[in-house]
Amino acid sequence: MENYVLELIDLRKTYPGGVKALNGLTIRVKPGEIYGLIGPNGAGKTTTLKIIAGLLKPDHGVVRICGKSPVKDRVEALKNISYVPENPLVFKNLTVTEFLKFVVGLRSMKWENVKDHVDYLLEGFNLTDKKNKLLIELSRGMIQKVLVTAALIVKPRLLVMDEPMAGMDPEAQYFFKQTVSDLVEKEGVTALISSHLLDMVEKFCTRVGIISKGKLVAEGRIDEIKKMAGREESLEKVFLEIVRG
Amino acid sequence: MLRPRVILTLFWYLAKNRTINPLLKRRSGQAMIVLVTAIFIINAVEYTQNLYSSPSLLVSMEPFLHSLGLNHVTISLIISAILIAYTIYVLFRGKPIYIPEEIYETVLSQPVDLEEYMLANILETISGPILLLPAFLGLALFGLFMTNDPLRAILFMFGSLIILSAVIIIDTLFTLVRRKTGRKRLFIVLFIGILVASVVHSLVIHGYSPILALPYMPIAYALVAPLATSIEVSQATLSLIIGYSEIIGLALIASFLARRIGIEDLSPKSFYRGKIFEGGKAKIKFGSPSEILYSYLFTGRIFNPKHLGGLIIIMAVSIIAGLAASAYFGVASQINAYFIEFFIPMMTGMALYSLSAQVIAWDLRCYWLYRVYAIDMAPVAAALISRLATYCVGAGLVMLAGLSAYFHDPSMIIITAFYVPGGVIAGAIQLMILSYMASKKQVIRETPAGIYTVEGFTAVMLEIVIIIIFMSISGLAFYLHSISVEALAIGAVISLFTAYPLHRFLRRIVGDMMTYYDILF
Numbered sequence: 001m002e003n004y005v006l007e008l009i010d011l012r013k014t015y016p017g018g019v020k021a022l023n024g025l026t027i028r029v030k031p032g033e034i035y036g037l038i039g040p041n042g043a044g045k046t047t048t049l050k051i052i053a054g055l056l057k058p059d060h061g062v063v064r065i066c067g068k069s070p071v072k073d074r075v076e077a078l079k080n081i082s083y084v085p086e087n088p089l090v091f092k093n094l095t096v097t098e099f100l101k102f103v104v105g106l107r108s109m110k111w112e113n114v115k116d117h118v119d120y121l122l123e124g125f126n127l128t129d130k131k132n133k134l135l136i137e138l139s140r141g142m143i144q145k146v147l148v149t150a151a152l153i154v155k156p157r158l159l160v161m162d163e164p165m166a167g168m169d170p171e172a173q174y175f176f177k178q179t180v181s182d183l184v185e186k187e188g189v190t191a192l193i194s195s196h197l198l199d200m201v202e203k204f205c206t207r208v209g210i211i212s213k214g215k216l217v218a219e220g221r222i223d224e225i226k227k228m229a230g231r232e233e234s235l236e237k238v239f240l241e242i243v244r245g
Numbered sequence: 246m247l248r249p250r251v252i253l254t255l256f257w258y259l260a261k262n263r264t265i266n267p268l269l270k271r272r273s274g275q276a277m278i279v280l281v282t283a284i285f286i287i288n289a290v291e292y293t294q295n296l297y298s299s300p301s302l303l304v305s306m307e308p309f310l311h312s313l314g315l316n317h318v319t320i321s322l323i324i325s326a327i328l329i330a331y332t333i334y335v336l337f338r339g340k341p342i343y344i345p346e347e348i349y350e351t352v353l354s355q356p357v358d359l360e361e362y363m364l365a366n367i368l369e370t371i372s373g374p375i376l377l378l379p380a381f382l383g384l385a386l387f388g389l390f391m392t393n394d395p396l397r398a399i400l401f402m403f404g405s406l407i408i409l410s411a412v413i414i415i416d417t418l419f420t421l422v423r424r425k426t427g428r429k430r431l432f433i434v435l436f437i438g439i440l441v442a443s444v445v446h447s448l449v450i451h452g453y454s455p456i457l458a459l460p461y462m463p464i465a466y467a468l469v470a471p472l473a474t475s476i477e478v479s480q481a482t483l484s485l486i487i488g489y490s491e492i493i494g495l496a497l498i499a500s501f502l503a504r505r506i507g508i509e510d511l512s513p514k515s516f517y518r519g520k521i522f523e524g525g526k527a528k529i530k531f532g533s534p535s536e537i538l539y540s541y542l543f544t545g546r547i548f549n550p551k552h553l554g555g556l557i558i559i560m561a562v563s564i565i566a567g568l569a570a571s572a573y574f575g576v577a578s579q580i581n582a583y584f585i586e587f588f589i590p591m592m593t594g595m596a597l598y599s600l601s602a603q604v605i606a607w608d609l610r611c612y613w614l615y616r617v618y619a620i621d622m623a624p625v626a627a628a629l630i631s632r633l634a635t636y637c638v639g640a641g642l643v644m645l646a647g648l649s650a651y652f653h654d655p656s657m658i659i660i661t662a663f664y665v666p667g668g669v670i671a672g673a674i675q676l677m678i679l680s681y682m683a684s685k686k687q688v689i690r691e692t693p694a695g696i697y698t699v700e701g702f703t704a705v706m707l708e709i710v711i712i713i714i715f716m717s718i719s720g721l722a723f724y725l726h727s728i729s730v731e732a733l734a735i736g737a738v739i740s741l742f743t744a745y746p747l748h749r750f751l752r753r754i755v756g757d758m759m760t761y762y763d764i765l766f
């Protein structure tokens with residue numbers, strides 16, 4: 001059981017309006033994986049990640065992050081993750097540096113210990129000159145990069161990111177993939193990344209799960225999934241086939 | 246296991262985001278501080294040089310207030326009663342505890358206990374107004390205006406902040422009570438009991454029942470005492486301290502209840518996503534784009550059965566209140582000039598101020614749509630000016646209906662006509678400032694206190710401008726009224742005839758401004 005960084009077992013969630021967002025979802029993520037959760041819009045990706053991040057309570061099922069439940073043992077469970085939300089909304093009136101210091105402070109870490117890493121990431125994301133700007137003055141894509149930076153500097157056991165590359169330019173996407181791969185290889189970080197874009201997942205994730213209507217419909221290494229469809233085709237075609245049933 | 250360091254970190258950055266940085270790091274905030282401080286100092290200097298030889302406004306108003314049976318104690322009782330009513334409202338409403346969306350996603354996904362967040366939030370809410378002190382010198386200015394005494398003015402400023410803290414803490418506390426204790430019925434019964442008992446007792450003794458004082462008198466008194474000339478400054482200071490002690494007490498109870506909070510009690514509040522055209526039923530209409538926009542934004546919005554019904558009810562309440570007041574206290578023999586010239590514009594200004602936030606929220610929210618589809622913004626400007634003017638006229642009508650009932654003088658209703666051009670001017674000014682503001686910073690999101698600080702100040706400044714406009718217009722109207730009803734009627738007709746050309750002229754200007762400035766989202 002302790003072999004998994006993340007265990008989601010038979011999750012169900014119905015929103016107050018009656019939408020069944022999750023319908024018996026089970027996913028297990030092992031240390032050192034970059035797990036891509038892919039699926040069409042409305043499949044339940046964001047709902048899943050919000051449950052992991054302790055922002056929603058599942059109606060049914062088990063969530064364990066390094067063995068801890070974010071429902072029962074919130075602080076201990078969330079210490080192991082950092083979460084990048086789908087919509088880049090942040091405190092508007094904090095500067096980039098203040099926001100990063102805030103996040104670091106909440107984790108009882110020392111700013112001096114992460115400062116070099118912060119500088120490296122901001123440089124890589126082309127944000128060095130924005131360090132002391134208020135977040136309200138940044139564009140949506142820049143805010144996305146700040147949120148990703150905040151998630152990376154704390155070097156969590158599990159990175160949970162909801163469509164993190166959505167607003168990034170190609171250069172930043174490249175830097176992002178490089179940095180996450182590095183963290184996974186060298187720092188013992190594991191990642192769970194959702195996306196509706198397939199090509200980004202293809203060369204980046206070590207394993208993917210395809211989610212549709214709140215259920216996992218296929219899971220495996222990319223070549224395995226392709227084999228499941230019986231052909232060596234692009235992931236995109238396989239994806240469409242699986243999702244359409 | 247609470248971690249004080251985490252709570253303090255949370256508190257510090259919440260406060261920085263909401264109050265400290267907007268004031269210190271943003272130019273509009275800095276300008277606001279300089280402006281308000283300068284005005285306050287100039288006035289205080291004038292005072293020390295004994296330029297205030299005439300009695301203060303408050304002293305001149307006193308006889309009139311007394312004729313209504315109002316003094317510092319009864320006013321405190323009324324404020325206390327309003328807080329009781331607000332408590333009952335919160336208990337019945339029982340909504341989840343709202344958190345601005347950006348805080349929800351970025352903070353609650355951190356390894357932070359919900360109780361720690363709640364404590365930091367409570368701390369920030371009750372201290373937030375104090376951090377804002379420099380900006381609230383505007384309130385001190387009002388106090389100075391009323392009392393001619395800088396010391397009292399400063400005390401009044403603290404007193405006003407206490408009410409702000411009180412409303413927020415009552416909201417937090419009783420939302421928690423409702424959701425997290427099994428005793429919500431007990432509290433509802435208790436507060437309704439207090440209210441009913443005090444109303445019955447008041448009717449029996451023909452005055453304000455002391456029962457009204459029950460839970461909230463220390464807070465209410467802290468607000469009123471600094472303005473009461475019969476109370477020593479030292480005593481007013483003491484009452485302020487007692488009032489703040491009550492706030493802290495309520496905060497402690499709220500902190501205790503916050504222990505039981507779960508993620509499902511908290512709900513992210515997003516103001517700007519969701520349906521763009523909410524509330525309106527889709528109707529197919531044919532016509533020019535400007536006609537459709539005008540009817541969508543003005544006629545269709547305003548002249549519907551719900552609004553007219555509401556207006557009739559409020560007017561009826563106002564008239565009944567006026568008649569009841571005159572039956573109780575007797576018809577005032579003479580119209581009190583201060584009351585008329587100060588109070589009515591104040592109230593109308595207040596009404597506009599609270600509506601301005603909604604106008605920003607609901608109309609400017611789909612601004613981009615107009616910008617895309619309406620090449621000329623003049624129809625949008627025209628509709629919004631008409632709408633704001635209608636609000637002014639509506640507010641004036643309600644006030645005047647009550648007043649004419651109180652003075653048994655139906656001719657006062659005619660004064661409403663003066664509010665038509667007044668409303669057009671005020672509405673146009675408001676829109677100019679708002680569209681300018683919206684081009685300078687991202688569109689306003691709602692916070693627990695209403696709107697963001699800087700927007701709040703701008704709105705206060707705006708209100709002052711509007712109050713001045715309405716004071717002059719009311720002054721003119723009541724002057725004519727004091728001459729004769731005929732003079733008033735002629736003035737009213739002239740007002741109505743100037744309103745239209747004024748509207749045409751101003752909508753061009755406002756429309757050009759709206760086309761010229763971009764709105765940031």
Ligand SMILES: Nc1ncnc2c1ncn2[C@@H]1O[C@H](COP(=O)(O)OP(=O)(O)O)[C@@H](O)[C@H]1O
Nearest residue numbers: 015017019021040041042043044045046047048
């Ligand atoms: N707050 C909410 N209230 C009601 N329904 C929601 C809410 N959030 C998401 N949903 C619905 O739940 C389903 C799954 O949504 P989501 O998890 O956001 O999908 P994805 O991230 O894969 O696009 C969708 O049908 C969506 O409309």
Ligand SMILES: [Mg+2]
Nearest residue numbers: 045046047086
């Ligand atoms: Mg999503």
